[in-house]
Amino acid sequence: MTEPAIWIRNLHKSFGTNPVLKGVSLDIPPGQVVCVLGGSGSGKTTMLRCIAQLETAEDGLIVMSGELLGLRERNGRLVPRSAHDIARQRRLAGMVFQRFNLFPHMTALENVMEGPVRVQKRAAAEVRSEALELLRSVGLEHRADHYPAQLSGGQQQRVAIARALALKPTVMLFDEPTSALDPESVGDVLAVMKSVAASGVTMLVVTHELSFAREVADRILFMDGGVILEDAPTADFFGTPREDRTRAFLAAVLGQKTTA
Amino acid sequence: MTRMTESSRLLALPRGRGIAWTQIASGVVLLALCVWIIHAFAVGQIEWRYVGQFLFVPSILRGVGATLLMAVCAMALGMVAGIVLALGRLSTAWLPRIVSGLYVWLFRGVPVILQLLIWFNLALIFPHVTLPGIGSYRTVDLMTPFLSALFGLGLNQAAYIAEIFRAGFQSVDRGQYEAASAIGMTRLMAMRRIIFPQAFRTVIPPLGNEFINMIKLTSLASLIQYPEVLHNAETIYYANTRVIELLIVAGFWYLAAVTALSPLQHLLERRFSRGKSS
Ligand SMILES: Nc1ncnc2c1ncn2[C@@H]1O[C@H](COP(=O)(O)OP(=O)(O)O)[C@@H](O)[C@H]1O
Ligand SMILES: [Mg+2]
Numbered sequence: 001m002t003e004p005a006i007w008i009r010n011l012h013k014s015f016g017t018n019p020v021l022k023g024v025s026l027d028i029p030p031g032q033v034v035c036v037l038g039g040s041g042s043g044k045t046t047m048l049r050c051i052a053q054l055e056t057a058e059d060g061l062i063v064m065s066g067e068l069l070g071l072r073e074r075n076g077r078l079v080p081r082s083a084h085d086i087a088r089q090r091r092l093a094g095m096v097f098q099r100f101n102l103f104p105h106m107t108a109l110e111n112v113m114e115g116p117v118r119v120q121k122r123a124a125a126e127v128r129s130e131a132l133e134l135l136r137s138v139g140l141e142h143r144a145d146h147y148p149a150q151l152s153g154g155q156q157q158r159v160a161i162a163r164a165l166a167l168k169p170t171v172m173l174f175d176e177p178t179s180a181l182d183p184e185s186v187g188d189v190l191a192v193m194k195s196v197a198a199s200g201v202t203m204l205v206v207t208h209e210l211s212f213a214r215e216v217a218d219r220i221l222f223m224d225g226g227v228i229l230e231d232a233p234t235a236d237f238f239g240t241p242r243e244d245r246t247r248a249f250l251a252a253v254l255g256q257k258t259t260a
Numbered sequence: 261m262t263r264m265t266e267s268s269r270l271l272a273l274p275r276g277r278g279i280a281w282t283q284i285a286s287g288v289v290l291l292a293l294c295v296w297i298i299h300a301f302a303v304g305q306i307e308w309r310y311v312g313q314f315l316f317v318p319s320i321l322r323g324v325g326a327t328l329l330m331a332v333c334a335m336a337l338g339m340v341a342g343i344v345l346a347l348g349r350l351s352t353a354w355l356p357r358i359v360s361g362l363y364v365w366l367f368r369g370v371p372v373i374l375q376l377l378i379w380f381n382l383a384l385i386f387p388h389v390t391l392p393g394i395g396s397y398r399t400v401d402l403m404t405p406f407l408s409a410l411f412g413l414g415l416n417q418a419a420y421i422a423e424i425f426r427a428g429f430q431s432v433d434r435g436q437y438e439a440a441s442a443i444g445m446t447r448l449m450a451m452r453r454i455i456f457p458q459a460f461r462t463v464i465p466p467l468g469n470e471f472i473n474m475i476k477l478t479s480l481a482s483l484i485q486y487p488e489v490l491h492n493a494e495t496i497y498y499a500n501t502r503v504i505e506l507l508i509v510a511g512f513w514y515l516a517a518v519t520a521l522s523p524l525q526h527l528l529e530r531r532f533s534r535g536k537s538s
Contacts, residue, residue, distance in 0.1 A: 054438050084446060091444035101439035105457045105535045115443035118453060147535035160439075167443060 003066055005030040005171055005202040006051065011060035013046055020046045021057065022226035028204065030170070033197045035213035035234075036206045038223035039249060044206040047223070048173050051204070052095045053086055064092050065170050091119065093171040094164030098180050100156040102148040108135060108159045109144040115167045127166075134162040138192045154185020158192050165196065172196060174205040210253060214238060222246045310505040314496065315512065323489030324513045330409055330478045330488060331517075335471050337414030342421025347451075349426050360422065367419035373480050376412035379403060380484040409481035417474060424466045428459035461532040468525035472518050479514070489513050 006028040013021040020043045028034055036044050049055040051062055053070055062069040069089055071078040081089070102111050112131040116122045135141045138158040148156050157177055164172060174193065178186045190212050197203055197216050207213060213220060213234065220237040222230040222245075230237065230246045241247050314320060348360035367375070383399035390396045432455050440450035482491035493506040 052442055054441060087441070087444050087446045090441055093442075095439075095442040097435060097439065097442075099435055101433070101435035103436065103439065103454055105461075107535070114453070115445075118449065119444040149535055163443065 002030060004028055004063075005032070005065065006204065007061075007063040008051070009061050011047070011050060011057050011062065013043075013050060013055060013057045020226055021050070021060075024060070024226075024228055026221070026228065026231075028202060030202055031200045032218050033203045033216055034205065034219045034221060035217040036204065036221045036223060037208075037210075037213065037249065038221075038229075042223040043226040044223050045175050048095075048175050048204065048206060051171075052093055052173055053090050054095075064089075067092065087119075091115070091167050092169060093173050094167060094169035096157070096160055096164055096172065096174045096177050098176045100148070100153070100160045100180070102156050102160055102163070104148050107145050107147055108140060108151065108162075111148070111159055112162045112166045115163065120167065131162070131166060134165055135159070137195070138162050139188065152185055153181045154188045157181065157185075157189045161189075161192055161196065165201075169201070171202045171204065174203065174207070176206050176208065178207070178209060208253065210238075210250075222249065224249075306504055306508070307502065308505075310502050311508050311512075314493075314502075314506060314509045317496075319492045319496065320489060320509060320513070323487060323492035323510075324517070326486065327475065327478050327488040327490075327513070328517060330406070330413065330481060330486065331471065331475045333410055334413035334417060334478070335474050337410060338417030338421045338470075338474075339467075341415060341418035343425050345418060345422035346425035346429060349422060350429055364419045364422055367416050372412065372416045372477065373483065375416050376409060376480055376484055379412045380405070380408040382408075405481065405484050405486035408484055409478070409486045412484075413474065413477060413481070417470065420470060421467070424463050424470070425459065428463035429455060431462045432458045457532065457534075461529070461536065464525070464529050464532060468521070468528075472521060475517050475521075476514055479510075 004027045006026065008024055008026040011021050011024040012019070024043075024047055036047070038044050046055060050057045051064070051069075056070060061071070067089060068078075069092075070081055070086055072081050072085075073079075102108075103114065106114065109128070109131055112134055113124065113127050116127040116130070117124050132141060132144060135144050138161060140155060140158055140162070143151060143155060143159075148159070151159065157180075161172075161177075177193065178189050181189065186209070190209060193203075193205070193212070194216055205213075205217070217234045220230075220232060220234055221228050222237070222241075222243070224245050230241065230243045232242070237246075238250070241250060345360045345363055348356035349364075351357055351360075380403060382403050386399050388396055389399050389402055436454055436458065437450055440454040445453065478486075478488050479490040481488055482494065485491070490510045493510040497503045497506040
């Protein structure tokens with residue numbers, strides 16, 4: 001049995017008195033593409049942010065590529081890792097945000113090179129050719145010297161994907177990567193994500209694009225009220241959803257799509 | 261029908277320009293006022309040849325140098341301390357937040373001139389200072405006019421710069437910090453590479469204003485015997501009684517310094533506006 005790319009047990013996270021994750025457990029084998037569906041406020045973003053270590057869970061464990069995230073064992077106890085160690089661990093996963101979050105004072109190329117050059121301290125010349133290759137693979141080599149403000153939303157998001165890939169993460173996390181985009185650019189971004197999926201990177205994608213999920217995902221998670229309510233292979237999930245809540249959600253989303 | 265033809269007639273009329281009577285009237289009044297003031301200065305008890313004569317004497321030029329030196333040093337101290345204070349103010353820990361808050365409250369609440377005098381007279385409170393590993397000194401020897409002015413002006417400036425940088429840091433989107441973290445940056449590197457350059461472009465205009473204020477504020481140091489341009493001008497007019505002439509000389513140099521600064525500020529603004537949508 002190969003080691004899972006992501007292993008989560010009993011994850012709990014609240015904001016103040018508001019419990020948002022109420023015991024999430026999950027195994028994702030390497031190379032699997034998993035889409036996360038669920039209503040607004042069900043905790044999808046929070047789960048992703050915990051995996052990316054942008055939030056710290058109060059309880060539960062996450063292991064990625066054999067490393068326990070955020071904690072280490074000392075004298076028979078689990079204690080927090082140093083800030084430096086956590087920064088290193090964050091590179092295990094690449095994160096793509098809903099609002100792109102490109103660095104506005106850097107060109108597309110500089111955005112992609114920033115991590116490898118500054119964080120990994122790799123030689124700029126070598127990184128540069130890799131970064132240009134990445135920009136080519138997202139269809140933006142001709143925009144390498146443009147600043148984010150000079151790019152459309154879809155182009156910015158594709159640069160953001162290239163930026164995350166530049167660190168060669170074993171896992172890619174996407175948080176509604178197309179919900180802030182105009183309809184024309186959604187397709188370009190989804191096409192890039194499809195090619196990332198085909199390259200064998202493990203992917204966890206929060207999305208409302210059901211057709212993308214159907215076509216690309218190996219497996220679908222449905223989150224509701226801070227837990228994973230349903231977890232099934234893609235065909236089964238859409239073909240024979242088990243839970244009433246899932247059926248209601250699918251009906252609502254699909255109904256919206258057909259009336260729109 | 262007649263209404264229609266009347267409107268069509270209007271359509272054919274050419275456009276003329278209105279006359280802005282209020283602007284003309286106020287322009288005339290202002291011009292008269294300027295002429296009167298210039299005339300008053302020209303015929304008044306001002307010997308203009310003295311102004312020209314003292315504009316470039318060595319003691320005045322040395323004063324100009326000292327003014328600029330103090331402005332630059334005090335501003336540098338204010339920037340370093342101000343940035344530290346701003347980071348403290350935005351810290352998630354309560355101790356740095358409280359300390360920074362108290363500092364800003366104290367230094368903004370007390371007149372600068374008073375702060376200068378306190379630094380200058382520090383010996384009255386602490387007659388001796390011991391610098392660990394260096395030795396013990398008499399405070400009177402240590403608090404020269406230069407150091408007193410530097411601390412007085414710089415540490416007061418820090419309180420204002422802290423507020424400017426706090427607003428600057430807060431203007432940077434939270435997502436920027438998260439994106440920096442996500443690519444594995446430590447907090448320090450994220451600050452240096454991502455947050456700081458973006459905060460800087462919002463703080464440059466107010467910082468420019470602070471520097472201009474600082475150049476003028478250094479004139480207060482004349483009160484504690486720091487030989488800046490106003491102090492040296494005063495020294496000269498105590499001897500020759502050409503008071504107004506020498507004050508005009510000093511005024512000329514402040515004005516020149518402040519004027520020379522504007523292009524520099526524009527240059528900096530351009531340098532840090534990389535990637536800003538325009
Ligand atoms: N930083 C935060 N502070 C307080 N509450 C938050 C924060 N982030 C998310 N929440 C709350 O957590 C709940 C789940 O949010 P989220 O994980 O973003 O859901 P989803 O992505 O599924 O829409 C929401 O009720 C939201 O208000
Ligand atoms: Mg969300």
